[in-house]
Amino acid sequence: MKYHEPRLISFTNAFVVTALYILFFILGSLIISPDRLKDLYLLLYLVVSAMILFLVSFFVFRFTLEKFIYSKIRLIYKSIHNIKRKKDEGRHQRIDSRLLDEVNQEVEEWQLEKSEEIEQLRQLEKYRREFIGNVSHELKTPLFNIQGYILTLLDGGLEDSSVNMEYLRRTEKSIERLIQVVEDLDEIAQLESGQIQLRIIRFDLVALTKEVIELLEMKADKKGIKLACSRQDKPVYVEGDQEKIRQVLTNLIENSIRYGSKKGRTKVSFFDMDEYILTEVTDNGIGIEPEEISRVFERFYRAQRGRATFAKGKGLGLAIVKHILEAHHQTVNVRSTIGVGTTFGFTMKKV
Numbered sequence: 325m326k327y328h329e330p331r332l333i334s335f336t337n338a339f340v341v342t343a344l345y346i347l348f349f350i351l352g353s354l355i356i357s358p359d360r361l362k363d364l365y366l367l368l369y370l371v372v373s374a375m376i377l378f379l380v381s382f383f384v385f386r387f388t389l390e391k392f393i394y395s396k397i398r399l400i401y402k403s404i405h406n407i408k409r410k411k412d413e414g415r416h417q418r419i420d421s422r423l424l425d426e427v428n429q430e431v432e433e434w435q436l437e438k439s440e441e442i443e444q445l446r447q448l449e450k451y452r453r454e455f456i457g458n459v460s461h462e463l464k465t466p467l468f469n470i471q472g473y474i475l476t477l478l479d480g481g482l483e484d485s486s487v488n489m490e491y492l493r494r495t496e497k498s499i500e501r502l503i504q505v506v507e508d509l510d511e512i513a514q515l516e517s518g519q520i521q522l523r524i525i526r527f528d529l530v531a532l533t534k535e536v537i538e539l540l541e542m543k544a545d546k547k548g549i550k551l552a553c554s555r556q557d558k559p560v561y562v563e564g565d566q567e568k569i570r571q572v573l574t575n576l577i578e579n580s581i582r583y584g585s586k587k588g589r590t591k592v593s594f595f596d597m598d599e600y601i602l603t604e605v606t607d608n609g610i611g612i613e614p615e616e617i618s619r620v621f622e623r624f625y626r627a628q629r630g631r632a633t634f635a636k637g638k639g640l641g642l643a644i645v646k647h648i649l650e651a652h653h654q655t656v657n658v659r660s661t662i663g664v665g666t667t668f669g670f671t672m673k674k675v
């Protein structure tokens with residue numbers, strides 16, 4: 325923002341007043357007697373009086389102007405300063421002749437801060453709207469299914485032995501899905517609000533991985549996928565909540581089976597990184613499009629190819645993984661190539 329300093333305005337005004345004075349003086353002298361202008365004393369008087377007039381009017385203008393501007397601006401300045409002071413306690417609150425510079429600077433800072441805040445709020449609002457839309461969609465589908473099955477049963481299906489058991493089973497499946505969505509959302513909400521207390525213990529990450537692999541082997545077999553762990557015998561002790569890390573490994577390995585290719589393979593590998601251990605889950609499945617990679621950790625986000633491969637996904641597994649690892653102050657990353665495969669990696673602190 326540009327503004328004219330009172331000093332410059334006062335200088336210009338004083339200059340104009342003095343110029344007018346000199347002009348009128350000369351004109352007056354010419355009218356009275358042109359010869360007077362040849363009088364050296366009179367010229368000296370003109371120069372000295374013009375200088376005095378210039379200085380006096382400069383200071384009078386400046387004083388009046390500053391007083392006027394400051395009185396108008398002081399209130400705005402104080403309001404902005406007070407808002408800023410809440411975040412910026414240590415800063416001085418001086419109001420002196422550099423006031424305009426400070427106001428200018430503070431207004432600029434304030435404007436920048438506010439526009440950033442507005443942008444963040446806009447993003448949050450967009451995110452909130454999308455989130456509510458996703459939740460209602462996720463809940464509506466199984467609810468409508470349940471309603472359909474029950475209505476059919478009430479309309480006589482209950483007595484029809486060829487459909488009654490099947491419809492009850494499907495109702496139960498839809499209820500199970502509802503429970504899963506609500507439980508996942510509840511878990512994310514608790515992790516986000518920091519309500520979940522992690523039970524930090526020392527445990528062997530390799531042994532835990534082997535347990536998870538054993539549990540998921542049946543699922544993998546159905547798709548002809550081989551699950552493998554790179555470090556079979558050497559334990560790696562880490563610090564963390566064992567059950568939550570079990571959930572992380574389960575979600576990642578389950579995804580590698582869901583989105584893996586038939587007769588493919590999933591490998592869990594460990595890499596030493598000084599204080600940390602990096603665990604990577606690699607598959608040779610469908611892969612994720614580059615423009616979608618950054619979004620897979622968002623709640624309810626499902627990549628195009630993933631949705632086509634496995635329709636029942638909720639898009640919540642990776643959001644939970646990310647939250648669990650963030651609660652452990654650890655990171656998770658992903659790299660993927662279409663038609664080659666995907667690798668999810670996360671770190672844990674060694675002990």
Ligand SMILES: Nc1ncnc2c1ncn2[C@@H]1O[C@H](COP(=O)(O)OP(=O)(O)OP(=O)(O)O)[C@@H](O)[C@H]1O
Pocket residue numbers: 575579580582583584607609610611612620625626627628629630631636637638639640641642643666
């Ligand atoms: N190993 C993988 N290979 C390819 N795509 C993947 C892989 N893992 C995740 N994705 C993509 O990321 C999306 C989000 O994964 P996420 O685990 O959060 O949800 P989901 O598997 O669809 O459902 P759920 O909540 O039941 O886990 C998936 O829908 C899929 O498109």
Ligand SMILES: [Mg+2]
Pocket residue numbers: 575578579637640641642
């Ligand atoms: Mg998943």
